[in-house]
Amino acid sequence: MALFVEKFGGTSVGTVERIHAVADRVARSRRSGNDVVVVVSAMAGETDRLLSLAQEIESHTGSATAGHAGHNAAQTKATGREIDALLATGEQVTVALLVLALQRQSVEALSYTGSQVPIRTDPVHGKARILDIDPTRVRADLDAGHVVVIAGFQGVDPDGNITTLGRGGSDTTAVAMAAALRADECRIYTDVDGVYTADPRIVPAARRLERITVEEMLELSSLGTKVLQTRSVEFAGKYGVPLRVLSSFTDGPGTLITHEAKDMEQPLIAGIAYNGDEAKLTIRGVPDEPGVASRIFGPISEAHINVDMIIQNVGRDESTDLTFTVKRDEYEKARALLDRVAAELGARDVVGDTNLAKISIVGVGMRSHAGIASTMFEVLAKNGINIELISTSEIKISVGIADKYLELAVRALHKAFGLDSSPEEEPLDTAVVD
Amino acid sequence: MALFVEKFGGTSVGTVERIHAVADRVARSRRSGNDVVVVVSAMAGETDRLLSLAQEIESHTGSATAGHAGHNAAQTKATGREIDALLATGEQVTVALLVLALQRQSVEALSYTGSQVPIRTDPVHGKARILDIDPTRVRADLDAGHVVVIAGFQGVDPDGNITTLGRGGSDTTAVAMAAALRADECRIYTDVDGVYTADPRIVPAARRLERITVEEMLELSSLGTKVLQTRSVEFAGKYGVPLRVLSSFTDGPGTLITHEAKDMEQPLIAGIAYNGDEAKLTIRGVPDEPGVASRIFGPISEAHINVDMIIQNVGRDESTDLTFTVKRDEYEKARALLDRVAAELGARDVVGDTNLAKISIVGVGMRSHAGIASTMFEVLAKNGINIELISTSEIKISVGIADKYLELAVRALHKAFGLDSSPEEEPLDTAVVD
Numbered sequence: 001m002a003l004f005v006e007k008f009g010g011t012s013v014g015t016v017e018r019i020h021a022v023a024d025r026v027a028r029s030r031r032s033g034n035d036v037v038v039v040v041s042a043m044a045g046e047t048d049r050l051l052s053l054a055q056e057i058e059s060h061t062g063s064a065t066a067g068h069a070g071h072n073a074a075q076t077k078a079t080g081r082e083i084d085a086l087l088a089t090g091e092q093v094t095v096a097l098l099v100l101a102l103q104r105q106s107v108e109a110l111s112y113t114g115s116q117v118p119i120r121t122d123p124v125h126g127k128a129r130i131l132d133i134d135p136t137r138v139r140a141d142l143d144a145g146h147v148v149v150i151a152g153f154q155g156v157d158p159d160g161n162i163t164t165l166g167r168g169g170s171d172t173t174a175v176a177m178a179a180a181l182r183a184d185e186c187r188i189y190t191d192v193d194g195v196y197t198a199d200p201r202i203v204p205a206a207r208r209l210e211r212i213t214v215e216e217m218l219e220l221s222s223l224g225t226k227v228l229q230t231r232s233v234e235f236a237g238k239y240g241v242p243l244r245v246l247s248s249f250t251d252g253p254g255t256l257i258t259h260e261a262k263d264m265e266q267p268l269i270a271g272i273a274y275n276g277d278e279a280k281l282t283i284r285g286v287p288d289e290p291g292v293a294s295r296i297f298g299p300i301s302e303a304h305i306n307v308d309m310i311i312q313n314v315g316r317d318e319s320t321d322l323t324f325t326v327k328r329d330e331y332e333k334a335r336a337l338l339d340r341v342a343a344e345l346g347a348r349d350v351v352g353d354t355n356l357a358k359i360s361i362v363g364v365g366m367r368s369h370a371g372i373a374s375t376m377f378e379v380l381a382k383n384g385i386n387i388e389l390i391s392t393s394e395i396k397i398s399v400g401i402a403d404k405y406l407e408l409a410v411r412a413l414h415k416a417f418g419l420d421s422s423p424e425e426e427p428l429d430t431a432v433v434d
Numbered sequence: 435m436a437l438f439v440e441k442f443g444g445t446s447v448g449t450v451e452r453i454h455a456v457a458d459r460v461a462r463s464r465r466s467g468n469d470v471v472v473v474v475s476a477m478a479g480e481t482d483r484l485l486s487l488a489q490e491i492e493s494h495t496g497s498a499t500a501g502h503a504g505h506n507a508a509q510t511k512a513t514g515r516e517i518d519a520l521l522a523t524g525e526q527v528t529v530a531l532l533v534l535a536l537q538r539q540s541v542e543a544l545s546y547t548g549s550q551v552p553i554r555t556d557p558v559h560g561k562a563r564i565l566d567i568d569p570t571r572v573r574a575d576l577d578a579g580h581v582v583v584i585a586g587f588q589g590v591d592p593d594g595n596i597t598t599l600g601r602g603g604s605d606t607t608a609v610a611m612a613a614a615l616r617a618d619e620c621r622i623y624t625d626v627d628g629v630y631t632a633d634p635r636i637v638p639a640a641r642r643l644e645r646i647t648v649e650e651m652l653e654l655s656s657l658g659t660k661v662l663q664t665r666s667v668e669f670a671g672k673y674g675v676p677l678r679v680l681s682s683f684t685d686g687p688g689t690l691i692t693h694e695a696k697d698m699e700q701p702l703i704a705g706i707a708y709n710g711d712e713a714k715l716t717i718r719g720v721p722d723e724p725g726v727a728s729r730i731f732g733p734i735s736e737a738h739i740n741v742d743m744i745i746q747n748v749g750r751d752e753s754t755d756l757t758f759t760v761k762r763d764e765y766e767k768a769r770a771l772l773d774r775v776a777a778e779l780g781a782r783d784v785v786g787d788t789n790l791a792k793i794s795i796v797g798v799g800m801r802s803h804a805g806i807a808s809t810m811f812e813v814l815a816k817n818g819i820n821i822e823l824i825s826t827s828e829i830k831i832s833v834g835i836a837d838k839y840l841e842l843a844v845r846a847l848h849k850a851f852g853l854d855s856s857p858e859e860e861p862l863d864t865a866v867v868d
Contacts, residue, residue: 016487016491017494020491020494053450054530057450057453057454058534058538060451060454060535060538078533078542078544079534082533082534085526085529085530085547086526089526089527092526093520096516096517096520097487097491097516099512100488100513101491101494103513104494109512110515111515111519113596137594161550
């Protein structure tokens with residue numbers, strides 16, 4: 001008899017109908033002999049509804065504005081405390097409804113808030129981190145034959161205040177519960193049926209991966225494949241929790257994310273990620289001396305602009321060029337800051353390009369195979385695609401190219417690295433088109 | 435510096451605008467130097483919304499009905515546990531929003547769920563009774579200068595499960611908090627500005643009472659003046675909590691409900707209550723012997739029909755007549771049962787009347803004044819109103835009359851017992867009409 005922690009997100013429990021579908025799935029899992037702990041999010045739209053109530057309260061322009069200027073840091077923490085208490089009701093509603101649906105099927109089940117488990121967190125409202133989970137009570141209920149349904153995304157701080165873990169927190173709750181209970185698997189049900197070698201909307205021949213390593217998954221997550229929150233994958237890796245991503249709407253084995261090394265037949269490349277809305281900025285002719293990088297990136301960071309790739313060429317004539325990429329919608333803000341810094345540093349000029357796309361190939365096999373990068377560059381060259389930037393890590397190679405070539409490049413690389421599904425595996429509709 | 439517990443119901447916090455109005459009122463009370471604990475209900479309509487979600491879940495007709503017949507008592511208790519967890523979110527939302535509104539006015543405030551206080555109850559889901567309140571944490575927050583906002587209607591049982599107190603539970607929470615904190619006053623804000631000598635819709639000259647005793651209030655509550663839940667008045671009486679009913683929409687002193695005896699100038703009668711939708715049933719010619727009453731009322735009680743007044747006349751010829759009143763909408767059901775019982779008992783016949791109204795005059799002064807009843811009968815007689823039933827308690831006299839005379843009777847009695855407001859106290863619009 002195995003113990004599974006099964007997590008369902010807001011879309012999977014978005015309506016009464018869907019809550020019943022989740023109950024069906026959980027009931028099947030329970031009836032086939034497993035111990036089951038379920039973690040659920042708020043019904044889709046509920047968190048936004050609650051937040052907009054809070055915003056209505058905060059933006060109220062009544063007569064009573066006396067002392068309003070008194071808002072300070074202490075009050076902001078106090079406000080965070082109340083927003084967390086407010087938002088925590090979203091999951092509390094879902095767990096109660098799901099248990100009612102399970103009871104209707106004669107499956108014995110109990111709901112828990114984060115406080116009731118208890119899931120102990122630090123007191124940082126809105127983005128609390130889990131410190132400790134006491135699994136005693138949940139374990140006792142499992143032993144008594146109950147399915148335990150736990151509100152995701154929330155916990156309780158050392159003073160008994162309700163906290164929330166921030167966006168994607170329900171995945172983290174599920175992984176942390178699985179670690180605390182030493183569950184056999186943590187199953188994250190989503191609206192996709194697994195992790196793919198590439199985005200199927202761009203590459204029709206993309207294949208679902210049976211397995212992927214935690215490290216590969218982390219690279220893919222951070223590159224924009226939003227199947228799982230980075231934090232929950234890190235957590236799973238840290239505590240050795242086997243994590244499975246699968247569809248809440250269809251049956252299928254999904255993709256297992258493990259810490260274990262893959263077997264020999266494993267392809268070199270796990271998948272290809274991309275991002276079509278990048279922009280690059282280059283500051284040319286800056287003095288090649290210590291402290292320059294921090295004078296450039298200090299203001300950018302203070303403005304909360306996320307910088308992705310940074311490339312500095314080898315200097316010539318005691319000056320150098322420095323290029324970095326940002327999200328396209330932050331380009332103008334970054335450009336204005338960079339122009340000012342360039343003037344201060346006496347740099348030659350600043351040039352930019354807002355038509356950039358980024359493609360990354362990811363795979364732990366890359367470590368021992370020097371030829372991956374050259375294959376990648378060759379494939380792009382053959383297709384007449386100029387590489388504007390290159391950045392590499394131990395298990396990833398990223399290139400920046402003109403965004404108009406994005407789809408062509410992803411498909412060509414997918415095929416070249418042997419990721420395309422074999423004809424018999426292809427989805428039916430693709431086969432018909434052929 | 436006084437300590438007030440202030441309770442606001444669902445209508446008073448029904449919109450963001452109204453929550454701000456409550457925050458204004460609480461802020462004024464706090465700024466004038468009082469310690470304030472606030473108890474709030476769910477926003478009007480929210481509890482019904484949550485219940486209808488639960489009903490949607492329960493009435494779902496999906497394919498998965500296997501084992502549905504297995505519903506038993508244990509599952510019903512389990513269901514109650516989940517309904518309570520679901521409903522408790524309603525007040526949790528309100529307390530968070532009200533604290534946000536107070537913080538916006540720079541009033542330091544903290545929200546609490548029932549579990550957080552903690553308000554400890556027995557484990558009877560849906561109608562839990564408060565066992566004990568630990569005021570330590572609330573007291574510490576008050577001492578630190580905070581307004582404490584507590585979710586009404588809810589508590590936590592000895593095993594940490596969320597419970598609810600049932601309809602009107604927020605009033606009970608407020609009174610219980612006031613008792614636990616030895617508050618100077620428990621203020622119940624409602625949509626009326628106090629307790630009146632009679633329903634102002636029927637008696638334009640009705641006056642707001644400055645004070646009323648707990649006993650009088652209990653009689654008036656049970657007679658249909660739905661200003662306060664009976665349970666919270668009982669609670670206030672038991673623990674000697676001074677209770678004040680006042681309007682959440684206008685300013686004014688409201689009505690103080692106390693355990694103390696009234697002063698000498700107090701009128702004999704506190705007020706007049708009525709009910710226009712009664713019906714009476716008479717079983718005639720039943721044997722005048724022991725056990726007959728229980729054979730008549732046993733089946734009525736088993737059918738959950740509430741019987742109000744019961745009058746048995748002195749028997750003649752070894753048989754007697756027995757009359758009782760029920761709510762009009764339960765008349766047909768009661769009549770069918772009574773016809774069957776009458777046949778079994780060999781009674782002569784059953785007669786009924788569905789056009790009955792009940793009028794009660796209530797006042798602790800009645801105890802020492804024998805003339806009240808005769809004055810009442812005389813007033814009704816003068817107005818040509820026949821009395822069909824009479825029932826009395828220590829501080830109340832109730833009569834049943836034809837419902838068409840209801841308004842006439844209430845106004846005549848109100849005037850006869852000196853309850854009409856003096857001209858200078860009359861509302862402006864009444865004065866103009868005169």
